[in-house]
Amino acid sequence: MSVNSIQSSISNVQREIQSAQRKLTDKTKEEANKTARIATVQRSITKSTSASSVQSKMREIERLQGDIVRIQNAKVDATKKIADKTQRLHSLQQDLYKAQQKEQNTALRKLQRSQEENAAKQQRQFETLLIEQPSILSVTNNDVVQSVHDVFISHASEDKDDVVRPLAELLNNKQFDVWYDEFQLRIGDSLRRSIDQGLAKSRFGIVVLSQAFFSKNWPQYELDGLVQKEMEGNKVILPIWHKITKSEVISYSPSLADKLALNTATATLEEIASQIADVLAS
Structure with a gap:
């Protein structure tokens, strides 16, 4: 019954x-x-x-x-x-x-x-x-000359311990140059100028999307910079969803929700780092 x-x-x-x-x-x-x-x-x-x-x-x-x-x-x-x-x-x-x-x-x-x-x-x-869109994986010769870092990590400070620091270290261990504030910033540095330089000189930008990310100003400033680079013709944003749903991402940015993203709920940091490494190495 x-x-x-x-x-x-x-x-x-x-x-x-x-x-x-x-x-x-x-x-x-x-x-x-x-x-x-x-x-x-x-x-x-x-x-x-x-x-x-x-x-x-x-x-x-x-x-x-x-x-x-x-x-x-x-x-x-x-x-x-x-x-x-x-x-x-x-x-x-x-x-x-x-x-x-x-x-x-x-x-x-x-x-x-x-x-x-x-x-x-x-x-x-x-x-x-990764296979069908090589434009995402490659940069122009000028980009190679101008770029210093393989990847920039945009994040909220609340996500450092869970995701960002371990991910940055994993990528560093794989011999990639990672722009991560704890690696780059020193006492007395201008935060805005350092971020601008990091954005301008990085081939790709990892964006760790979370509820904390959406509530902060600096991460949004960094994201705006990455979006501006994409508008110049290169696919540079590599999104990671952390403890957040698709509906929450859509409410913040429908264009971000439409991007293929990695998710800490379905993959370990080691797996995420390996997939990002494949992109950076191409």
Whole structure:
């Protein structure tokens, strides 16, 4: 049975229990009234009561006692119905729990499959992009002359420990020149001038998109610089999504959401570094 069907059956059984409980209450009151009437009639019989009146009152008592027997039988039926329906209700509630668990498990498996398929699709798209679009992987001779760094990392400071610093070190270990503020900036340096130089002299720009990134001014300034470089004809932005959904990226920048991105939710930093290294080495 489906969840909706079981819930409908539960509602019907609950109504039947309530009806039987009302009937039991009504019959209990009726029995009390009949019993009280018998007591009243019995008290009305005295030594001075005529024989005909006594006979009439005794017939009334007998009739009332018969009514009480029928009432008690009805109470027994109502009590049994309540017990049976309550047992049925408990059984249906167990069935409902099992059906809900089954539906939840089915939905969870479907969601998991969808996430795995999306991750695999994203991976295939990224690999295809590396093969089919060499313009993303190459720079002009002038760019080579002017560029000093292989890649610039634009990020929010909140993401340094989780993503940025380990990623920069992984790329450094692969012999790539990474412009990363902790590697480049020194006391007294002009932040804006250093960032401008880093942007101008980097072939590619890694952008670590996160909720913290969207809330900061400097990362947006850096992103604007990378977008300006792309407008000159070269694909330079390599986006990484970190703890953020596509809808959140879309709300910030639809054009960024449309770019093929790596995701820390579906790939390790080592895997991300390897894929970026493939781009930088081409």
